[in-house]
Amino acid sequence: MHDALIDRIYESSFVPENWPGVLDDLAALTDASGGLLFAVRDKVLNWTSSDSLGPVFQSYVSDGWFSRCTRRVCLFSRNQPSFLVEHDFWTPDELDANPIYRDFFRPRGLGWSAGTGLMMPTGDNIVFSIERAFDRGPIELERVHALNALRPHLARAALIAARLGLRSASTASDALAAMGLPALVLDESATVIEANALMQELDEHVHWRALDRIVLRDATADALLRRALSAPPGNTDVDAGVQSFALRAQDGRASRVGHLVPIRRAAHDIFGRSYAVLVITPVTTRRAPPVELLRSLFDLTPSEARVARSLAGGDSLDDIAADGGVSRNTVRAQLRQVMDKTGCTRQAEVTALMANIAIGQPAVTADGSGR
Numbered sequence: 001m002h003d004a005l006i007d008r009i010y011e012s013s014f015v016p017e018n019w020p021g022v023l024d025d026l027a028a029l030t031d032a033s034g035g036l037l038f039a040v041r042d043k044v045l046n047w048t049s050s051d052s053l054g055p056v057f058q059s060y061v062s063d064g065w066f067s068r069c070t071r072r073v074c075l076f077s078r079n080q081p082s083f084l085v086e087h088d089f090w091t092p093d094e095l096d097a098n099p100i101y102r103d104f105f106r107p108r109g110l111g112w113s114a115g116t117g118l119m120m121p122t123g124d125n126i127v128f129s130i131e132r133a134f135d136r137g138p139i140e141l142e143r144v145h146a147l148n149a150l151r152p153h154l155a156r157a158a159l160i161a162a163r164l165g166l167r168s169a170s171t172a173s174d175a176l177a178a179m180g181l182p183a184l185v186l187d188e189s190a191t192v193i194e195a196n197a198l199m200q201e202l203d204e205h206v207h208w209r210a211l212d213r214i215v216l217r218d219a220t221a222d223a224l225l226r227r228a229l230s231a232p233p234g235n236t237d238v239d240a241g242v243q244s245f246a247l248r249a250q251d252g253r254a255s256r257v258g259h260l261v262p263i264r265r266a267a268h269d270i271f272g273r274s275y276a277v278l279v280i281t282p283v284t285t286r287r288a289p290p291v292e293l294l295r296s297l298f299d300l301t302p303s304e305a306r307v308a309r310s311l312a313g314g315d316s317l318d319d320i321a322a323d324g325g326v327s328r329n330t331v332r333a334q335l336r337q338v339m340d341k342t343g344c345t346r347q348a349e350v351t352a353l354m355a356n357i358a359i360g361q362p363a364v365t366a367d368g369s370g371r
Contacts, residue, residue, distance in 0.1 A: 014164070014267040026130055027132075033051075033131050035164075060104065081300075085115075087138060110134065113129050121283055128158070159281075180197065186229065190212055204217070205218065220342075246298075306320070
């Protein structure tokens with residue numbers, strides 16, 4: 001996979017002035033003009049874009065087009081863990097009549113895009129959008145697949161960037177304090193370099209040992225953490241180690257999620273010799289988990305996430321196979337992948353874990369905020 005690009009994505013977690021270059025790289029993958037990143041929390045909007053699109057999207061925000069545009073609402077309403085294009089939502093005639101496309105994008109030479117919405121359990125709503133010139137035509141499916149392969153990395157990096165308000169921190173202490181989430185900085189041996197005060201309150205999940213080392217009390221999560229930390233430096237392939245995992249309480253219920261965000265390139269100017277930042281986000285147990293949450297937790301493929309969510313809803317493997325129009329053997333293979341990525345060893349354990357992961361996330365309103 002695009003290892004150098006993945007490194008730059010994680011670098012931008014903590015050095016957000018590098019996002020425009022990353023968005024240019026994503027645009028190059030799709031033969032597009034540029035890209036943009038929007039992050040909304042508590043009705044506060046932060047955004048950045050490719051330099052080439054900066055004036056266009058400054059007008060988009062300041063002249064009121066952002067608040068009127070339904071594109072991001074469509075992205076979130078699909079609850080689909082992938083990049084989507086215009087024809088996933090509108091017919092050609094509907095698109096021609098859409099005032100945002102007709103009166104804003106097309107007069108500025110744009111009009112085709114691939115976008116994805118990330119609804120985080122922290123209340124952060126994030127949109128990535130890659131914009132292509134109208135004359136070039138719609139973004140092709142194979143290019144959308146290339147973006148989807150990078151999506152788990154974009155999700156983790158954007159969560160950090162959103163919590164920092166797309167602003168750089170000058171020190172590790174500043175970065176950890178600004179996140180507003182339990183977080184600590186680790187080296188490759190799981191020795192803690194620095195932690196914020198919120199992390200000190202997670203005794204239920206984190207056991208502190210001598211010499212500033214930590215162990216996660218959930219043995220499965222701890223094993224996944226150490227596997228990710230032991231991956232070769234510079235290797236950011238998902239297969240080299242699960243980087244997002246559930247943290248289960250003593251009763252077996254998943255109540256938190258750990259996200260391991262590698263420190264790359266210029267981010268070492270902030271964190272020194274450190275290897276990664278571990279950020280803990282909440283989950284709740286109100287309802288069955290949406291596919292988006294399962295993808296963000298475990299880097300599941302769309303088919304794996306469908307299997308996991310269906311198990312949480314009480315469906316059998318035969319039910320899942322019939323609903324998906326695939327064989328039972330295919331579903332069993334997908335279940336095996338889910339087990340490998342979540343650290344479970346039995347189907348019953350997968351079902352119990354998934355049934356206890358949910359997100360108490362309000363619906364997304366037209367301004368991109370939660371109600």
